[in-house]
Amino acid sequence: MRVVVAPDKFKGSLTAVEVAGHVRAGLRAVAPAADVVALPVADGGDGTVDVALAAGFDGVQVTAAGPTGEPVTTRWARRGDLAIVEMATVCGLMRLPDGGPDPLRATSVGLGEAVGAALAAGCTRIVLGIGGSAGTDGGAGMLTALGAVVLDADARPLRPGGAALAAAASLDLSGLDPRLADVEIVVACDVDNPLCGPSGAAAVYGPQKGATGADVATLDAALGHWADLVAEATGSDHRDDAGAGAAGGVSFAACAVLGATLRPGIDIVLDLLRFxxxxxxxxxxxxxxGALDEQTLAGKAPAGVAAAARAAGVPVVAVTGHTTLSPDRLAAAGIERAYALTDIEPDVSRCIAEAGPLLEELSRGLAADRLPQVAPG
Structure with a gap:
């Protein structure tokens, strides 16, 4: 019996690597002869680099600017000429000092610095995992870290952050790192929001980053002005492209200026893992x-795993903290059954605090249902 364990993280409790380890332990406790392969996955957000490292990529340490400019130390992942750079661990929400939001000034400079480190290391293929961003700066910070120059009306370098874009008077791309011309950049993007407007980066995602209603209006207007400058500098306008509003507009800058392409995050990760x-x-x-719900079915990691397994004719079950999906909805996604921690422990706070041991207990029940209990040898 061969079982592939391919979960995403239980947010707030366990990383994807930890989830896979606990599930494997629970399965093997009941079916020790089973060949259980732990293959944690991610969807391009936080945890993507850890998943790559677990799959055998090398970790490369980098120090770059956090979302409010303070230096942070993190890692990107490398295999040959391929680099995986994760925005969340450089300038994402998790890197905000004391967790305090700064929606008007948070910057993507650190992401550009991490990309620069990958270029310096000789990588010619770069995957950007952009989930979990802290700012809404249209990717301007990323571009300046890579050599672009953005000046205000007094020919001074623009201050960091999305609000400052309203004062941008010029964009000069002539100083961009020349190595970018020979690099393939792919952005892990699972949304189709444009850059501006009622379904744009500021309106939809700004409040999640601490933006008030007034902040959203400020940021949206600033992004529109920034899009004008980028269109003038590049000769094409990408503000209405599907996905341009991802990560506060980082996706917009990556595509409009760096020539990046967008792909669903789970598809990228499954390819990297040779799933x-x-x-x-x-x-x-x-x-x-952590939670199986309607958002799961909209392209998140478990739905991608289930789709790939179904295409290969392999049955799929899921483990989760809790689920709001009916058996019919699960079946439509290719998941035969969901095993939830709340099935064995109704106290949600305990499910969060003791997720690891409970997940092993849950997995023992899963093994009793689905695996032959044959002793090794």
């Missing part, structure tokens, strides 16, 4: 995340 090869000979796939 199709791992499914060869598998009898069961176990996926999951």
């Amino acid at each position: 199709a090869e791992q499914l060869a000979g598998a009898d069961l796939v176990v996926t999951g995340e």
